Amino acid sequence: MAQEKNNAGDQSRRNFLKNGALAAAGFMIVPRHVLGGRGYVAPSDRLLIAGIGVGGKGESDIHEFSKGNADIAFLCDVDERRAATSVKRFPKAKFYKDYREMLDKEHKNFDAVSVSTPDHNHAVQAMAAMQLGKHVYVQKPLTHDIYEARMLTEAANKYKVVTQMGNQGSSGDGVRQLMEWYNAGLIGDVHTVYCWTDRPVWPQGIPWNANKAEVPKELDWDLWLGTAPYKDYVDKLVPFNWRGWWDYGTGALGDMGCHIIEPPFRVLGLGYPTDVECSVGSVYVDEFKRGYFPESCPPSSHVTMTFKNKKGKDIKLHWMDGGIQPTRPEELGPNEKMGDGGNGALFIGSKGKMMCGTYGINPQLLPTSKTATTKVKQTIARVPEGHYVQWVNACLAGYGKKELSSPFEIAGPLTETILMGNLAIRSFDIRKPRTTGNGFDYPGRYIKLLWDGQNMKITNFDEANQFVKRQYRQGWSLGV
Structure with missing residues (x-):
């Protein structure tokens, strides 16, 4: 994404005071859209991710994301036993059991969502995130039924969000x-x-x-x-x-x-x-x-x-x-x-x-x-950064700016x-x-x-x- 140019004079002073106040409040990393709307590159240039389903495969997914320019900001899982390792690994991430509550309360505080839950809940969770303008990474299979796959494919284009399915091959x-x-x-x-x-x-x-x-x-x-x-x-x-x-x-x-x-x-x-x-x-x-x-x-x-x-x-x-x-x-x-x-x-x-x-x-x-x-x-160009970091980098660049291996336009069909x-x-x-x-x-x-x-x-x-x-x-x- 292209960084927004600050206006001269008073506008620059207001931005300086605003960012200083945020820092004083203890926010080390701020979601990219908060500082200047969609398309703005945060000073940290880091992607804030919320994980839905963070045990098992979900745990390994968010761990892989964290190897790139990403921070795991929120964790959500219906089973505290399964989530325990991720909670320990990412102690600064706030934990929720209900993804709907997390999206409702925290959607202004992260940029992207990783979905790694049982197949029957993939579609509703991914769709809710996309409708909030969040980039999404969804484990395979993308959905439980054909209609859901078609709807997510159309939604990715409608909401202009960066998507990837978890078929890393x-x-x-x-x-x-x-x-x-x-x-x-x-x-x-x-x-x-x-x-x-x-x-x-x-x-x-x-x-x-x-x-x-x-x-x-x-x-x-x-x-x-x-x-x-x-x-x-x-x-x-x-x-x-x-x-x-x-x-x-x-x-x-x-x-x-x-x-x-x-x-x-x-x-x-x-x-x-x-x-x-x-x-x-x-x-x-x-x-x-x-x-x-x-x-x-x-x-x-x-x-x-x-x-x-x-x-x-x-x-x-x-x-x-x-x-x-x-x-x-x-x-x-x-x-x-x-x-x-x-x-x-x-x-x-x-x-x-x-x-x-x-x-x-x-x-x-x-x-x-x-x-x-x-x-x-x-x-054909190779993907040396790997499947996970490819998605992180594409999210940081913005919709339509970088090629992905399994965006929903491919993963859906x-x-x-x-x-x-x-x-x-x-x-x-x-x-x-x-x-x-x-x-x-x-x-x-x-x-x-x-x-x-x-x-x-x-x-x-x-x-x-x-x-x-x-x-x-x-x-x-x-x-x-």
């Missing part, structure tokens, strides 16, 4: 190397992509625990639930196993897709898919019966989405989780790892193949011996693509009583769902559209 060298190989035509036109993960590493495909437990005194359970339907607290859901339940999480695809699908999404310039289909694994309830539990994400899944390339030809993207992997390419040696072992992405083109691990790391041409001997010109896979997975479990005989029919299974990306609508199976936009619990709203 998008700032890595690996994805840029893949782009340079592809742009150089080394593997030709890609027609098929495989993405896979060994996640979940938390329980999925199980019935809900009906045993009510006592809520820990440090946890505000109602605030933790946020937008989700009210349910009694159960053991072992917090802080991690919520990922396997649709009310709160987005399963293995939501957790890892932003890291593994991001490289092909960026390299190939993918937009909205045109269709999606899937198959899912089930569990054995007893010796003779397999079970499906619609409240819980399945133990494994295989999702196939179709995209159009710039020439109008199909690209098939396969997602596999729960340990399912594609067949090893013939060019890969029998003892060589595919991807990074448990996770990876494989690009199959008309002239060749390439692959990478999670976050786009360790990019390889196939056979791998070609990687060291193939040289292409570096055409990527998240929508990932959540399209979940829409198909959830449609698989829609059941209707049979018109004749006993039991249920599953009309969403074994069909291809046709997607109108512009209008966010499945056009050939209307029941699936309930998963585009969920209903919030009473008292909660996205505010749009």
Whole structure:
């Protein structure tokens, strides 16, 4: 941002007295907008950040921000146990449990917000911050459902704030190397992509625990639930196993897709898919019966989405989780790892193949011996400062002044693509009583769902559209 010029004479004297009074009051660092409105660079040139969700990944996020020209001014978490390390690390930061109270009381005292809470609350927290003109960094996946992703993408442009999603691999060298190989035509036109993960590493495909437990005194359970339907607290859901339940999480695809699908999404310039289909694994309830539990994400899944390339030809993207992997390419040696072992992405083109691990790391041409001997010109700038400091620097510069790796204009459509896979997975479990005989029919299974990306609508199976936009619990709203 350009620093505002002080007026001569009395104006300079007034500014001097004003800044002196602030210093005398003990304010070492003042939010940038306080001294001169938006666009003003504070004398300290430091970004003041409020963290929402500051335990676990949130703790590591704000620690990374603090390595740049940023100070952690406020901490907010519904669970004091999870927040304890951050409170100790940043003793000058004021602590809140309710992000709404913090935004209401303190919004004039910070510049940006980091959101690292369970998936179901990302959108409402990020939107509230953006509507106050705050820059936002939101952990992956950006949102819990497709509609939320579209709304946050539009809001970033509307409110002119700097945004970044927490898929740090998008700032890595690996994805840029893949782009340079592809742009150089080394593997030709890609027609098929495989993405896979060994996640979940938390329980999925199980019935809900009906045993009510006592809520820990440090946890505000109602605030933790946020937008989700009210349910009694159960053991072992917090802080991690919520990922396997649709009310709160987005399963293995939501957790890892932003890291593994991001490289092909960026390299190939993918937009909205045109269709999606899937198959899912089930569990054995007893010796003779397999079970499906619609409240819980399945133990494994295989999702196939179709995209159009710039020439109008199909690209098939396969997602596999729960340990399912594609067949090893013939060019890969029998003892060589595919991807990074448990996770990876494989690009199959008309002239060749390439692959990478999670976050786009360790990019390889196939056979791998070609990687060291193939040289292409570096055409894409690297991000030596890293994903976190890149966002801090962009916030300090101001909206539209610096390039980011995963702003919402990129992260939003990527998240929508990932959540399209979940829409198909959830449609698989829609059941209707049979018109004749006993039991249920599953009309969403074994069909291809046709997607109108512009209008966010499945056009050939209307029941699936309930998963585009969920209903919030009473008292909660996205505010749009």
